[in-house]
Amino acid sequence: MTPSSDTPAARRRLAGDHTGPQPATHWPTTLLGKLAVTGNRPAVMLGETLLLPIIALALGFAWSPNDPLWTEGFPWSWLAPVILALRYGPLAGLGGSVVLLLGWLALHLGSYDEFPQFFFLGGLILVMLVGEFSSLWQARTRRAETLQLYLDQRMEHLVRQHYLLRLSHDRLEQELIGRPMSMRDALSMLQEAGAGPQGPETLLRLLAQYCQLETASLCRVVDDEVLPEALASIGRTRPVVAGDAMVRQAIEGRRLCHISQALRDEKDTRYLVAAPLLDLGGELYGLLVVEEMPFFSLHDENLQTINLLLGYYTDGLSAHALAQPILEALPDCPVPFAFEARRLAHIRAMTHVSSVVVALEFLPRAISSGLPDQVRRLKRELDETWLIDAPNRQVLAVLMPLGDANTAQGYISRLEQWCDQKAGQSLAQAGIFAHVIGLEWGNTLTLLQRIEALAHA
Structure with missing residues (x-):
């Protein structure tokens, strides 16, 4: 990493932060370009x-x-x-x-x-x-x-995860005195809270502990209008002013706004920070307004952390909503796996671009050698996995976005080479059997139930 990547502007770009200036939309400027629209x-x-x-x-x-x-x-x-x-x-x-x-x-x-x-x-x-x-x-x-939109969303998700990982490892020991919680602990608590009724309170409590907020409210937004009743609040809050200049700027611009921007634009506001809760698709879930926080906490890094924690929470909300039908039928299915399966099946229905699931069945001799965990670590960057544990066998489902039968066969061939180099055996001799299943929109749940049935056959 070059030194320039540690500057606040570079961190904003890495984090996908919306506090900086937004790129202008490029419209056709020539007559022929306008006629082509x-x-x-x-x-x-x-x-x-x-x-x-x-x-x-x-x-x-x-x-x-x-x-x-x-x-x-x-x-x-x-x-x-x-x-x-x-x-x-x-x-x-x-x-x-x-x-x-x-x-x-x-x-x-x-x-x-x-x-x-x-x-x-x-x-x-x-x-x-x-x-x-x-x-x-x-x-x-x-x-x-459609494919470009999907890849952009995955890239933004990976950039967020990468920056959150950097924050988790860059904290110095003396900073933990004032913040008795690591970024990993904060993300784990957000993941556990999920879309439950205590989710907003958990999110606001984490923001208060990690970003040193003193008075703040988390409100719902419906049709770009802030509802007066707060979902959660800390400190001695007052009813949110829906017509406040910073509140309107945050909602209309879909980005975090802070007091220095309001002072620069000569706008009257009673808030220090207003941040929308946006998922990867740009859907607005709510608004965080901060009335009081320490002066020395109002800096770029803290604002980026607020934006990232809000984004991580809303990403979890959208994932839970899309994956809910699968999770109700298969409670043991991981949320990221169910979310990706539903999203990729929808892309398959809309654009006829296929995705594929490789179900690897591990017999007891393979399980005793620890092969399921080793094979799980060989997945590609964009793949999602689901390890199903049963009394007599285990099944590892590997979801491969934008792949087909050739992609699955290439993955299986790579496993064959790995197994041969490691133990001098084929997959079958090691007790591993592969099943290739195409992903479809109409029968996503049926497909996942079929995979789970492999483990309990």
């Missing part, structure tokens, strides 16, 4: 479907009154349906073609026997081909965006 509303699509062919007809009528559709020579009028097909797919292109057809019929009343059949047939074939090409690439783009 498609409207998401059906009314916009319908308006363009009608307007573009009409403009083509009007230009054709102004340029060539006798042949507005340019049936003789290059068919310039078909550019309008082709553009619609490229932007919105074959259905919009077909709608533009119908407008051109209606225009020709309106301009040739009583002379329908002159209908240019090959002109319209060739144009429709061109529009359908272009529309099919557009639909294919739109589907690929949506799939790539």
